[in-house]
Amino acid sequence: MGMTMTQKILAAHAGLKKVKAGQFIEADLDVVLANDITGPVAIKEFQKMGAEKVFDRTKVVLVPDHFTPNKDIKAAEQCKMLREFAVDQEIENYFEVGEMGIEHALLPEKGIVVAGDAVIGADSHTCTYGALGAFATGIGSTDMAAGMARGKAWFKVPSAIKFELVGKPSKWVSGKDVILHIIGMIGVDGALYKSMEFMGPGLKHLSMDDRFAMANMAIEAGAKNGIFMVDDRTKEYMKEHKNRNKAFKKKIRIYKPDKDAVYDETYVIDLSKIRPTVAFPHLPENTRTIDEVGDIRVDQVVIGSCTNGRMEDMEVTAKILKGRKVAKNLRCIIFPGTQNVYLECVKKGYAEIFIKAGAVFSTPTCGPCLGGHMGILAAGERAVATTNRNFVGRMGHVESEIYLASPAVAAASAVAGKIFNPENLKKEGK
Amino acid sequence: MGKVFKYGENVDTDVIIPARHLNTSDPAELARHCMEDIDADFVNQVKEGDIIVAGKNFGCGSSREHAPIAIKAAGVNCVIAPTFARIFYRNAFNTGLPILECEEAARKIDAGDEVEVNFKTGEIRNITKGESYQAEPFPEFISGIIESGGLVNYVKNNL
Numbered sequence: 001m002g003m004t005m006t007q008k009i010l011a012a013h014a015g016l017k018k019v020k021a022g023q024f025i026e027a028d029l030d031v032v033l034a035n036d037i038t039g040p041v042a043i044k045e046f047q048k049m050g051a052e053k054v055f056d057r058t059k060v061v062l063v064p065d066h067f068t069p070n071k072d073i074k075a076a077e078q079c080k081m082l083r084e085f086a087v088d089q090e091i092e093n094y095f096e097v098g099e100m101g102i103e104h105a106l107l108p109e110k111g112i113v114v115a116g117d118a119v120i121g122a123d124s125h126t127c128t129y130g131a132l133g134a135f136a137t138g139i140g141s142t143d144m145a146a147g148m149a150r151g152k153a154w155f156k157v158p159s160a161i162k163f164e165l166v167g168k169p170s171k172w173v174s175g176k177d178v179i180l181h182i183i184g185m186i187g188v189d190g191a192l193y194k195s196m197e198f199m200g201p202g203l204k205h206l207s208m209d210d211r212f213a214m215a216n217m218a219i220e221a222g223a224k225n226g227i228f229m230v231d232d233r234t235k236e237y238m239k240e241h242k243n244r245n246k247a248f249k250k251k252i253r254i255y256k257p258d259k260d261a262v263y264d265e266t267y268v269i270d271l272s273k274i275r276p277t278v279a280f281p282h283l284p285e286n287t288r289t290i291d292e293v294g295d296i297r298v299d300q301v302v303i304g305s306c307t308n309g310r311m312e313d314m315e316v317t318a319k320i321l322k323g324r325k326v327a328k329n330l331r332c333i334i335f336p337g338t339q340n341v342y343l344e345c346v347k348k349g350y351a352e353i354f355i356k357a358g359a360v361f362s363t364p365t366c367g368p369c370l371g372g373h374m375g376i377l378a379a380g381e382r383a384v385a386t387t388n389r390n391f392v393g394r395m396g397h398v399e400s401e402i403y404l405a406s407p408a409v410a411a412a413s414a415v416a417g418k419i420f421n422p423e424n425l426k427k428e429g430k
Numbered sequence: 431m432g433k434v435f436k437y438g439e440n441v442d443t444d445v446i447i448p449a450r451h452l453n454t455s456d457p458a459e460l461a462r463h464c465m466e467d468i469d470a471d472f473v474n475q476v477k478e479g480d481i482i483v484a485g486k487n488f489g490c491g492s493s494r495e496h497a498p499i500a501i502k503a504a505g506v507n508c509v510i511a512p513t514f515a516r517i518f519y520r521n522a523f524n525t526g527l528p529i530l531e532c533e534e535a536a537r538k539i540d541a542g543d544e545v546e547v548n549f550k551t552g553e554i555r556n557i558t559k560g561e562s563y564q565a566e567p568f569p570e571f572i573s574g575i576i577e578s579g580g581l582v583n584y585v586k587n588n589l
Contacts, residue, residue: 024571041455041495049585067453074453124493124517140495140521146585154571188440189487193516222487224516283440370449370492389491391444393467 002258004160005227006195009135009255013118021159021262029059030117030134032147035103035366036064036075038122038140039082045145054089055151058247061093061112062086063103066366071373092247098339101364104128104216104306105337111243115230116253120144120153125306125388127218131211132238133230133254138219158224160195161186162263165202167272172422174316175210176308176386176406179217180277182269184287192222194264197257199229202271208237209312216307217388220284230254278384278419279404282392290409290421300383301332301414302395303407304362305369308386309337311344313407318350320411320422321357324430327417332359333368333375359414371395377402384413431557432479432507435465435472436541439485443518446489446497460496461503478505481547483539486511488529489518498527508547510554510565512536523572524581530554532565539563 003011003018011019013027032054034042039062046054054060064082067075086094093112095101104125107113115133119126122144129136139153147153163182183190196218198211206214211228218226228234235252243250275289303317314336326332334354336342342364345351354361360375368375369387377383377396382403385395390402403419412422415430424430445468447460454460465472482501488511489497498521501509509522512533522529528549535554539545543558552565568576578584 024569037449037452038493038495041499044455045582048582049589051585051589072453078453078455122493122495124491126493138493138517140493140498140517140524142495142524142581143520146581149585149589154575156569156571188490189513189515192487192513219517222490222515370444372449372452389442389444391442391491393448394444398467 001262002260004195004257004261004263005197005255006135006160006225007157009116009118010155010157019157021157023157024154025157026152026154027118029120029147029151029153031059031061031113031119032144033061033103033119033121033123033126034144035066035123036068036079036082037066038144040078041141042122042144042148043081043085045142046148049145049149051149054148057090058092059151060091060148061107062091063095063100063106064097065100065102066370067372068097068100068365069363092245101338102306102309102366105309105341108132108212109241109338109340111241111250114238114250114252115234116255120147124219125216127223127225128212128216128306130215130218130225130227131208133228133234135225135227137225158193158195159264160197161191162266163196163198164200164266164268165198165271166200166268167202167270168205169271169274172276172408173274174406174408175206175213177274177277178271179214180279180284180287180404181274183217183221183284184277186221188220188283188285189222191218194223196221196223196226198226203229203231205271207312208233209310212310213307220388229256276406276409276421278409279390281390281401281403284390284404293419296403296419297382298330298384298413298418299381300375300377301330301410302368302375302383302385302387303410304335304337305387306337307388308407309335309341311341313386314341314345314350316408317411318353320408320415320425321359322353324357324415326358326414330414330417332414333362334359335362335368336364338364368395384410384419386410431544431546432481433477434481434483434539434541434543434545435476436539437468437482437484440487440490441468441484442491443489443494443497444491447494447500452494452496455496457499457503460500464500464504473504476504476506479507480505481545482506482509483536484509484511485536486513488514490515493517495521495525498522498525502527510535523575526580530565532563535563535565
């Protein structure tokens with residue numbers, strides 16, 4: 001009986017030749033990550049454990065991205081605690097506001113995670129790095145503390161669902177639409193405790209930014225991790241985003257599933273049949289195609305986040321907003337994933353396009369996605385967001401609503417003032 | 431023995447403890463806002479030893495350990511559901527909030543029922559209805575962590 005990609009990575013990190021689903025193992029970790037919300041709790045637990053030094057200062061990564069730039073005094077205190085710990089422990093991969101980006105956009109860009117790594121992060125969207133062919137999963141602060149202390153974490157080896165991608169997506173369909181379509185199909189617990197493994201000939205039509213968005217939302221189907229087969233595009237990305245710091249000896253390890261790997265289920269996804277997809281309140285599984293949406297007026301559009309704050313997301317947004325205006329009385333908030341993405345937007349003239357269209361163009365932050373700051377909703381308000389969760393009260397008042405969509409649909413909606421199909425912008429003279 | 435608070439499926443971490451309160455990690459303060467976006471009256475009604483019973487995929491969403499911390503600090507003794515989201519599952523054990531997976535109990539127990547739980551055997555007794563349900567026992571590995579008194583002590587012993 002063969003192993004899946006995830007099982008192979010876990011076996012290698014547990015020093016075992018073979019693992020099987022259901023087995024408990026302890027795995028060595030290549031990266032241990034936390035942010036300004038989960039980090040302070042982890043630091044307290046770390047101290048309670050009696051640990052003095054982190055297991056490896058080059059493998060612990062701390063990113064204050066959630067309530068930064070500090071939204072209030074309490075947030076400032078939490079960030080201060082994270083900063084002081086980073087200084088005390090000589091953690092090089094601590095990213096202060098100014099070089100900080102949204103963690104899951106930042107780490108791949110900096111080459112901190114590569115194919116074959118085993119990563120835990122005290123943030124549920126840590127699964128994003130699966131796009132690089134790494135095993136990456138979200139855990140809580142106590143697991144993070146244990147990871148910092150020992151460089152190990154316990155796992156129950158997951159079984160997996162295989163997604164065989166075929167066909168080529170149409171013009172306005174992105175990775176976000178594909179993953180929303182899949183979550184709509186299998187549900188928010190459709191992959192509970194399992195891996196989602198993506199492969200197949202359709203892969204070549206998905207950019208790295210598409211794949212990051214898809215792996216990012218594996219958790220929204222309840223998955224332990226999402227992982228993509230490594231191809232030339234992945235290798236090219238890792239080459240372009242090599243970590244220049246010599247202290248980090250990153251080694252790329254490429255794992256393919258065994259020919260006789262056992263999958264609980266296999267889904268063949270024809271990318272050419274997927275339509276722009278929107279998840280209605282209040283669960284990511286409540287999906288409808290853009291053709292079934294109807295007339296839904298919108299108060300706010302949010303474009304960015306760890307799901308869709310990368311360069312291609314900014315490009316498509318700029319393409320749609322160029323020469324157009326955000327609808328009257330609608331707030332459009334654009335927040336890039338990293339300082340690098342921000343700078344590229346300035347250099348390429350996207351920043352000017354956004355501002356001329358009447359949008360807000362903000363520094364990287366998780367702020368609006370989780371109702372932290374920089375774009376909270378009032379009672380009865382509706383938002384179209386390229387973020388990852390549309391739970392009750394996620395972005396503000398409990399009586400507000402979030403519709404999840406791709407950057408293209410979100411930008412078109414910002415122009416139209418209602419949820420809008422980007423295919424129809426020219427047709428309807430917008 | 432505790433009184434049951436009952437909720438539906440997919441209770442997410444954003445309603446268990448909304449992000450607007452995550453600028454603190456103080457258990458008592460988190461407890462004051464526990465469940466407020468799904469049941470504003472919960473914090474006024476809950477008493478030490480009470481039990482939450484809910485539908486499938488309890489605790490889905492964020493990795494915030496503040497969620498089980500808030501539930502535990504509010505006085506809740508145990509959460510019973512058919513399934514838990516996996517990060518919440520880990521976090522609950524790691525922070526010492528007992529949870530039990532039992533589909534039958536989740537289906538048959540109603541809000542306000544008086545329920546007693548035996549963590550060793552996994553038996554859930556519904557005093558109000560005179561029924562008894564059997565939860566899945568903990569995997570051996572997890573029992574080891576529980577017996578150490580949580581992950582903090584487990585690591586302390588293994589440093």
